[in-house]
Amino acid sequence: MPMIPMRQMLDEAGKKQYGVGAYNVNNMEQLQGIMKAARETNSPVIIQASRGALRYTNFVYLKHLMLAAVEDNPGLKIALHLDHGDKLDTVKKAIDLGFTSVMIDGSLEEDGKTPRSFEDNARVTKEVVDYAHQFGVTVEGELGTLGGIEEHVAASQVLLTDPQEAKRFIEYTGVDALAVAIGTSHGAYKFKATPKLALEIVEEIHRLCPETALVMHGSSSVPQELVDQINKYGGKMPGAKGVPIESIQAAIKLGIRKINVDTDSRMAMTGAIRQVFAESPEKFDPRDYLGPAREAIAKLLKTKMVDFGTAGHNDDYEPKTLEDMKKVYGK
Ligand code: G3H
Ligand code: 13P
Numbered sequence: 001m002p003m004i005p006m007r008q009m010l011d012e013a014g015k016k017q018y019g020v021g022a023y024n025v026n027n028m029e030q031l032q033g034i035m036k037a038a039r040e041t042n043s044p045v046i047i048q049a050s051r052g053a054l055r056y057t058n059f060v061y062l063k064h065l066m067l068a069a070v071e072d073n074p075g076l077k078i079a080l081h082l083d084h085g086d087k088l089d090t091v092k093k094a095i096d097l098g099f100t101s102v103m104i105d106g107s108l109e110e111d112g113k114t115p116r117s118f119e120d121n122a123r124v125t126k127e128v129v130d131y132a133h134q135f136g137v138t139v140e141g142e143l144g145t146l147g148g149i150e151e152h153v154a155a156s157q158v159l160l161t162d163p164q165e166a167k168r169f170i171e172y173t174g175v176d177a178l179a180v181a182i183g184t185s186h187g188a189y190k191f192k193a194t195p196k197l198a199l200e201i202v203e204e205i206h207r208l209c210p211e212t213a214l215v216m217h218g219s220s221s222v223p224q225e226l227v228d229q230i231n232k233y234g235g236k237m238p239g240a241k242g243v244p245i246e247s248i249q250a251a252i253k254l255g256i257r258k259i260n261v262d263t264d265s266r267m268a269m270t271g272a273i274r275q276v277f278a279e280s281p282e283k284f285d286p287r288d289y290l291g292p293a294r295e296a297i298a299k300l301l302k303t304k305m306v307d308f309g310t311a312g313h314n315d316d317y318e319p320k321t322l323e324d325m326k327k328v329y330g331k
C-alpha cells in the first residue's frame with residue numbers, strides 16, 4: 001500500500017463518520033510508536049511534520065524516516081502532511097520532499113501572533129491550492145485563531161471561525177480541508193476551568209459545506225495519568241488540561257474528520273523517559289529509555305485510534321494516487 005492523498009482518507013472517513021488522527025513526528029521513536037499503533041489497530045494514519053520538525057531533522061532525515069515508515073508498513077494507508085505551512089515556498093519544499101498533503105496556515109501574520117485579514121488569508125491559501133492541486137496534493141487551510149473561548153471573551157475579540165465566512169473561504173480557495181477555531185489551543189494548558197468548545201460552529205460549517213473535511217487542531221487530551229507520571233518523576237506540569245475524549249467524539253459526530261495530536265505523544269515520551277531515569281539511574285544506553293518511550297506512544301495512540309473510530313478502517317477502500325487526484329482536481 002502506498003502513501004495516499006489525505007483528501008481520500010478524509011473523504012472515506014466522512015462516508016463512515018469517523019475521525020483520523022494526525023500525529024506529529026520529530027524523530028524515529030515517535031514515528032515507530034505511531035506506526036505500531038496504526039498496525040495493531042488496522043488504522044489509516046496521517047503523519048504530520050511542522051516547520052520546526054523539518055528544521056530539527058534538516059528535512060532530509062525526516063523525509064527518509066517517513067519513507068521508512070511507508071516501506072516498513074506496506075499494508076497501511078499513510079498520508080504525509082505538512083503541519084502549519086506558513087507560505088508557498090514551504091509548501092513547495094514539502095511537495096518536493098514527497099508529502100501528499102500540506103497545510104497553509106494563513107490565519108496569522110508572519111509574527112505568528114496577529115490575526116491576518118480574511119482577504120489576505122484567502123489569497124495566500126488560494127495560491128497554495130492552485131499550486132498543490134497541480135500535483136494532486138491535498139490542501140488544508142485555517143480560518144479563525146486557536147485559543148480558549150474564555151481568553152477571547154476577555155480580549156473582546158471574536159476569533160472563533162464564523163460559519164458564513166468559512167463557506168466563502170472554502171468556495172473561493174477550493175481547500176480540501178479546513179481547520180476551525182472552536183476554542184482549542186496547542187499545548188498542555190488549554191483551559192483554566194472546565195473545558196468548553198463551540199461545537200455548534202462545527203455543526204453549522206459542516207451543514208453549509210458537507211464536502212469539506214473539518215480539522216480540529218489542539219486536540220490532545222493531556223491524560224491525567226501522564227501528568228501524574230511526569231510530575232511524580234521530577235517533572236513540573238501543574239494545572240495541565242486538555243480536550244476530553246468525549247468532546248472530540250462529539251465533534252467527530254458533527255463533522256470533524258482530522259484530529260491533530262502532538263502534545264499527548266510528547267507527554268507519553270517524556271513520562272516514560274523520566275520514569276526510567278528516576279527508577280534506573282544507572283542506565284545510560286538511549287535504547288533503555290527511548291524504547292519504553294516508543295512503547296508508551298504506541299499504547300496511548302492505540303486508544304486514540306479506537307476512540308476516534310479509525311480502528312479497523314484501513315482496508316475499507318482501494319488507495320488513490322496523486323495522479324488520480326490530479327484528474328479529480330481537473331489538472
Ligand atoms: O502546531 C503545533 C505542533 O504541536 C507542532 O509544534 O512547531 O513545536 O513542532 P512545533
Ligand atoms: P496539541 O498541542 O493539542 O497536541 O495540538 C497539536 C496540533 O494541533 C498540531 O497542529
Ligand code: ZN
Nearest residue numbers: 186217218260
Ligand atoms: Zn496545529
